[in-house]
Amino acid sequence: MRPSKVHKPLGACSVCGALTNRHELINHRCDKVATGRRCYGTYKSAVTFLWDECEGCNGTGVVGTQVCSACEGFGWRLYA
Ligand SMILES: [Zn+2]
Ligand SMILES: [Zn+2]
Numbered sequence: 001m002r003p004s005k006v007h008k009p010l011g012a013c014s015v016c017g018a019l020t021n022r023h024e025l026i027n028h029r030c031d032k033v034a035t036g037r038r039c040y041g042t043y044k045s046a047v048t049f050l051w052d053e054c055e056g057c058n059g060t061g062v063v064g065t066q067v068c069s070a071c072e073g074f075g076w077r078l079y080a
Pocket of ligand 2: 054055056057058059060061062068069070071072073074075076
């Protein structure tokens with residue numbers, strides 16, 4: 001059995017690119033902390049962004065039995 005592809009995340013931070021699947025975070029302040037400071041970005045709905053399937057896991061979010069480290073298991077990355 002090959003793992004199936006996962007749905008796109010619900011949203012992402014417009015500043016740091018953090019992904020989320022939590023509805024309640026959309027349009028709320030990002031909760032990621034980088035270098036000791038909370039990110040000043042806001043989570044925006046996924047429709048705002050272009051997405052790329054993660055190359056590390058081919059969009060499945062897992063590599064073998066491990067959560068993909070490149071996309072943290074989301075299976076998608078923001079298109080850059
Ligand atoms: Zn952020
Ligand atoms: Zn991945």
